[in-house]
Structure formats: structure tokens, C-alpha cells
Amino acid sequence: MGSEIIVVIVVATALIFDFTNGFHDTANVVATSISTRAMPPRVAVTYAAILNFVGAFISLEVAATVAKDVVQIEPSSVGLLAVFGGLVGAIAWNLITWYFGLPSSSSHALIGGMVGAVFVAYGSDAVFFEEGIIGKVMVPAIVAPVLAFIVGGLAIVVLYRIVARLRPGPTTSGFRLGQVLSGGMLALAHGTNDAQKTMGVITLALVANGSISEETFHVPDWVVVSSATAIALGTYVGGWRIIKTMGSRIHKMDAAQGFAAQGAGSTVILAASHVGFPLSTTHTISGAVIGSGAAKRLSAVRWGVAGNIVVAWILTLPAAALIGGLTYLLARAFGTGAVGPIVVSALIVAGTALLFIRRSHQGAAPGVVPATEATR
């Protein structure tokens, strides 16, 4: 009975993480379409939420990587506590970076949290540092934003050459129409890569509970549907916050740049999802936005924002791992039953409420920095 309660807590925590992932990333998915006036804000947010949902059903390669290739967990309550510790590590790091306005990656936080908690629970043998962490997480994490930067830059240079002698008015309208496609592809790509990470973690918890055998690994349909729903709802709810703040926060790009950036970001994320790389969608979209801005003129890039992204990238994996490991130890201190996760969940809820209250006393939250803020 105790392990069943822990499974319910872990699944609920994973879906909350998925919701916050959608909420956190809406800015990057819709800001480009809104800032170039390709779509009205309400339409852009609803469209992105629907395609986030659809995208989650496209592939399961990333879910398989997260569940099988990063860490190894044996069926036991210790394994469930480790998955719980990893999730809390990711949520806590996301909250901390939200509080300080750092543009961190939810994906790296999730993987960092899992690695830290499993390392503390089972030791270094249970973490696939070489093929898993380096081969499938860290190298793609470096390649993807750089590739998106290059593709975004090349795409805008080629586009400007093709349409150079056309009248600006109809051309801008044409690129806004194109952004309906490219923005849709970006939302689809985001749903595909990010929802699958939660599917992978829930499946890992089901393996730890003995509900699924490692030999006959599969992601149950209810896991796919619930993860897709959580990220789509998060995107929709997060979008309303963006609509309220966009007037002062989002910098204008031209429609061709928006189209090129969305096209570059979505193709990199979709290609990586196809081979099972769990990318940071935030960093990839930011790379594409910076690339399309830098190709126009280097001074268009706010290099300070780009630098913050790099700092957050370096900090996220070790910081989330540390918090994940400590959370596992705290939950384990109460035994292997449900008491530890219940106490930790109560602490997280209290901590979140405290951060929200402190932030509201200090004025508007810095919130998430949308990718479009990386250019001016």
C-alpha cells in the first residue's frame, strides 16, 4: 500500500512538473509569433497549446532515452524515492531560477535532478555517465543551440537574398502567413521533446514500482495522454501571463526573422527528437532567435541575455543534481514508506508559497525571459 501511495505522489509530481514546463516555456513558443503580429495573442496561445498536445503523441524515442539510458533503477521503494527526489530537485531548481529571473532549462533540471537522486540512492554504477549523460545529454545540449544559431542565421541570409527586391508590405504578410506554419511546427516540436521527458520519468517510476518490466519496456497510453494534457494546459495557462506582460517585455523582430527562427528551432528539435536526444527546447529556440538576429546585425543581439543562458546552462545540471540528491536523503530519512514524500511535498508547497509571497511583495516577478528578448 505504501509504495502505491508513493507512485501516486510521484506521478502527480511529474505531471505538475510537466505543467510547469509548459507554463515556463510558453514564452519561447508563442512570443515570436506574437511579437511579429503573425497571430493575435489569444489565437497564438490556443494554437500552441493544441499543437503541444498533438506533438506529445508523435514519438516515444526521447521517453525511452530518459527512462532507460540515463539512470538505472531497480524495482523497489528506494527506486521510487529516487525518482521522487529527482523530480523535486528539478522543480526546486526551476523555482529558484524563476525567483532570480535566470533563463534555465527545465529539461536539464529534470535530468540533473534524476542523476543526483539516483547517484545518492544507488551509487555511481546506476548512472550512465558516459553513453547516457555525456553521449545523449551533454553533447547534444551543446550541439543543438549552436546548430539552431547557424541554421537560423543561414536561413535569414538566404531569405533576405530571395525576397530582397520585393515590396515590403506583401512580403511581410507572406512571412506572417508562413509563421502560422513555422509557429505550429515549433509548438509541435516542443510538445514532442518536452512531454516525452515526463513520460520517461513516469515510466521509470512504474519500473521502480514493478508495474512495468525493464525487459518489456513500453510507455502506457495513459502516461502519454496525461503528459500531453499537462504540458498543453501549462502552455495555455502560461500564455495568459504572456499576453498580460508582452507589451513591455517582448522586443520586435521582423516577420522574416521570426519565420526563420521558428523554422530553425523546430527542425533542430524535431530532428533530435527522432533520434531520442532530450534537448533543452529553451536553449535551442534561443539559439535560433540569436542566430537570426546576429545574421542581420551583430549589435541586434543582447549578448548579456545570451551570456545568462550560458551561465544557467552550466549551473543547471550540477545544481539540480545536488538538490535531487539532498531531497532523496531527506525523504529517505523517514524510511522507505510514503511519509518522506508527503513531508517533502508539504515543504515544497510551503516553499513555493513563500517565494510567491516574497516576490509579490517585491513587485512584478522577473518571470521567464522569452527567447525574443535575446535580440533587439
Added chain:
Amino acid sequence: MIASVVDWDAILQVIWVSLAAGVGLTAAWGFALLGSARAVQFGRDGRLPGAVIYAAVGAAGFAAVLGAIVFGIVILTGD
């Protein structure tokens, strides 16, 4: 050590697919806009052969974009 643990085939696949699709699709959309704008302009000027050629360029651009998106989704869902 890093070289031996990275799946370079997968990385190279991501790189060439992203370059081809990211630059190719945006260029195809650019040709779609160029073709349709020039076709309208040539049609107004009564230059029919030019209008037909540009209309074909525009249609090919639109078809390439839509075809590539459908092809990409079919490939992804076939995992």
C-alpha cells in the same frame, strides 16, 4: 573518451537534417513569396510567359514546404 561514447551517426543526422530542412524550407517559402508576388506583377504588366513561370516557381515553393512538413511528420510518427 568523449569521442567513443557519442553516437556521432545520430549527431550528424541531426545536423544535416536540420540544415537541409531549416534552410531548405525557409528558402522554399521565400521562393513561394517571390513567385506569387512576381506572377501578380507580370500578369498586371501583360507579360504572360513570365507570369506563368513565376506562378510555377511560387506553386513549387508552396508544394515543397507543405510536402516537407507532411513527410517530416510521417517519418517522426513512424518511429
